[in-house]
Amino acid sequence: MELFLQQVFNGIMFGSTYAIVALGLTLVMGILHIPNFAHGHLYMLGGYITYLFVATLGLGYWPSLLIAIVVLGFVGIIMEAVVYRPLNEQPHINAFIAAIGALLVLESAVEVIWGPQGMRVPNPYPHTFEFLGIIMSVQRLLVIFGAILLIVLLHLFLKKTLTGTTIEAVAQNREGAMLNGINVNRVSSLTFFISSGTAAVAASFIAPIFVISPAMGAIIGMKAFIIVLLGGMGSIPGAIIGGYFLGLIESLGGGYVSAAYKDVIAFGALIVIFSIKPTGLFGKKEG
Amino acid sequence: MITKPLHTKLLYGFILLAALLLPLYVPDPYMFQVVIMSLIFAIAVLAMNLIIGFTGQASLAHAAFFGFGAYGVAIMTKAGISFWLALPAAASISALIGLIIGPPALRTRGSYFAIVTLAFGVIVWIVAGNWVQVTGGHNGIFGIPRPTPIPIPFIGAIEFFDQPAQYYLVLVFLLLTLFIMHRIVYSIFGLTFMAVRNNEPLADAVGINTFTTKLISFVIANFFAGLAGGLYAAIIGAVSPSVAAHLLTFNFLIFLILGGMASLAGPVVGAFAIPILMELLQDLGHFRMLFFGVLLVATIIYFPRGFVGAVRQLNDKIAARRQAKS
Numbered sequence: 001m002e003l004f005l006q007q008v009f010n011g012i013m014f015g016s017t018y019a020i021v022a023l024g025l026t027l028v029m030g031i032l033h034i035p036n037f038a039h040g041h042l043y044m045l046g047g048y049i050t051y052l053f054v055a056t057l058g059l060g061y062w063p064s065l066l067i068a069i070v071v072l073g074f075v076g077i078i079m080e081a082v083v084y085r086p087l088n089e090q091p092h093i094n095a096f097i098a099a100i101g102a103l104l105v106l107e108s109a110v111e112v113i114w115g116p117q118g119m120r121v122p123n124p125y126p127h128t129f130e131f132l133g134i135i136m137s138v139q140r141l142l143v144i145f146g147a148i149l150l151i152v153l154l155h156l157f158l159k160k161t162l163t164g165t166t167i168e169a170v171a172q173n174r175e176g177a178m179l180n181g182i183n184v185n186r187v188s189s190l191t192f193f194i195s196s197g198t199a200a201v202a203a204s205f206i207a208p209i210f211v212i213s214p215a216m217g218a219i220i221g222m223k224a225f226i227i228v229l230l231g232g233m234g235s236i237p238g239a240i241i242g243g244y245f246l247g248l249i250e251s252l253g254g255g256y257v258s259a260a261y262k263d264v265i266a267f268g269a270l271i272v273i274f275s276i277k278p279t280g281l282f283g284k285k286e287g
Numbered sequence: 288m289i290t291k292p293l294h295t296k297l298l299y300g301f302i303l304l305a306a307l308l309l310p311l312y313v314p315d316p317y318m319f320q321v322v323i324m325s326l327i328f329a330i331a332v333l334a335m336n337l338i339i340g341f342t343g344q345a346s347l348a349h350a351a352f353f354g355f356g357a358y359g360v361a362i363m364t365k366a367g368i369s370f371w372l373a374l375p376a377a378a379s380i381s382a383l384i385g386l387i388i389g390p391p392a393l394r395t396r397g398s399y400f401a402i403v404t405l406a407f408g409v410i411v412w413i414v415a416g417n418w419v420q421v422t423g424g425h426n427g428i429f430g431i432p433r434p435t436p437i438p439i440p441f442i443g444a445i446e447f448f449d450q451p452a453q454y455y456l457v458l459v460f461l462l463l464t465l466f467i468m469h470r471i472v473y474s475i476f477g478l479t480f481m482a483v484r485n486n487e488p489l490a491d492a493v494g495i496n497t498f499t500t501k502l503i504s505f506v507i508a509n510f511f512a513g514l515a516g517g518l519y520a521a522i523i524g525a526v527s528p529s530v531a532a533h534l535l536t537f538n539f540l541i542f543l544i545l546g547g548m549a550s551l552a553g554p555v556v557g558a559f560a561i562p563i564l565m566e567l568l569q570d571l572g573h574f575r576m577l578f579f580g581v582l583l584v585a586t587i588i589y590f591p592r593g594f595v596g597a598v599r600q601l602n603d604k605i606a607a608r609r610q611a612k613s
Contacts, residue, residue: 035398086588092397093345094587097544100537101583108576116573218533222409225402260417267406274403275391 015247016147020202022239024195030234037099040221046200061124076196118211329558334511340548343484348404351411354531356516381513427527547593
């Protein structure tokens with residue numbers, strides 16, 4: 001029972017990370033129809049920016065997190081403007097290939113600066129305690145509750161503010177939004193800012209618990225992609241539920257079936273589900 | 288059938304001659320090895336070009352199929368089967384797996400197909416790294432025998448222990464692949480591939496079975512990917528999960544896009560020039576991938592048809608200007 005609860009706890013923690021990363025990706029994919037395959041690499045870079053400010057420059061954890069959000073936000077804006085905007089009118093597959101170029105740039109840039117080996121961000125809250133037989137740490141709880149807070153804040157922003165509703169307007173109808181005087185390019189930049197910034201939050205939350213490495217972006221990026229495609233492009237509930245679901249499945253699968261093969265679950269599920277329903281679980285239109 | 292102008296024929300003739308004489312002027316054994324590798328990659332990239340460049344379906348499981356060929360030859364030749372049997376068998380296994388995975392994967396389109404094939408590739412990579420009894424796990428398989436000598440009556444046998452022999456072996460397979468790809472692309476079959484790429488609903492409307500067309504292209508591409516992988520295993524003598532990793536797929540993609548999609552020359556140019564360029568830039572370390580990443584993005588934005596496409600555009604412009612003058 002303890003093992004089960006422990007796996008569930010870890011699953012929720014991983015799920016929180018997946019949910020935030022997938023949430024950022026679904027915004028970009030649903031609104032701009034851009035297959036931002038480099039999203040996982042933005043997450044990875046976010047972890048490194050936090051590392052830079054916490055470990056190298058000796059700043060506190062929270063200021064570093066804020067800086068990471070802003071830096072990543074601007075990286076996202078630059079990426080949209082330089083890589084994706086020129087390919088707006090091209091077939092999607094060209095944007096996809098450009099994304100692979102972008103992720104190679106991000107990964108090798110991090111390798112050039114910090115080297116290929118793993119790094120550890122000093123843990124601001126290393127205190128651990130036991131609850132119902134589960135070993136918890138404050139940082140792990142921070143990942144879980146921080147994710148919930150972020151999701152709530154993002155929801156409020158998208159639904160209750162004028163700027164937030166312009167994002168939703170562009171998602172629903174690009175031409176209609178333009179006719180109503182919404183600057184679509186500005187909305188694109190804003191969406192990329194939010195998307196990359198939230199990825200930075202996810203990475204900064206979890207970086208003190210695990211080692212960060214340049215290669216970590218690829219797998220989480222693909223998983224986020226899978227969550228978004230299965231949950232429906234642009235669907236925020238789909239991304240959140242999918243994220244937690246994948247986290248739990250992987251954690252339980254890793255604990256009870258095989259740790260080496262736990263990554264197969266996400267990729268296998270994708271192939272099986274797509275072979276049954278080629279447009280995804282909740283998909284309406286083809287991308 | 289499109290006939291090439293004389294100067295193009297001369298250029299191709301010159302390149303063929305240069306390729307045949309290459310062992311005479313290659314600077315050192317290390318560079319020779321790089322050249323042999325790049326010719327093997329050229330076969331794989333030509334195959335990738337068939338499915339991505341000509342049929343418009345971004346299969347990102349290409350390295351996985353390269354891996355099936357490599358592991359296939361490795362396992363079979365280590366079990367004592369002749370290389371000449373193992374190679375077509377491994378390539379056929381690769382094609383067969385393509386035939387099995389193709390129907391479900393090809394129901395999806397565009398980015399969806401790319402991600403489904405990529406997911407398949409990642410699974411193959413994970414399995415290659417963990418199924419220790421068969422694949423040797425992360426260490427892979429060592430001591431794969433070199434291609435079996437071909438006995439020739441009265442003279443002796445062609446052996447494949449030295450670099451020139453291995454080079455000519457790979458060159459023969461590359462020319463064979465080029466020949467077959469040429470026949471496919473300029474046949475009615477090739478035209479249906481391009482019709483599907485250019486406008487799938489329209490192709491469907493004029494009576495092309497788009498699903499079967501895509502599946503055939505996918506299976507042929509995977510056959511040649513497996514062939515290239517099999518050659519790789521026998522010539523390097525060792526395989527590890529990295530031969531099936533998505534990073535190798537991305538490398539193939541760089542060769543393809545920079546060389547030039549949807550032409551037969553492009554993949555060969557890309558697969559030949561870029562590994563050599565990478566070796567020459569070795570001192571740059573990780574900066575190399577930074578450089579190639581930037582180049583990939585710039586190429587797809589400004590020259591979606593790559594180097595060969597850009598040269599052709601330039602060629603057309605010069606021809607148009609000449610015509611305007613006369």
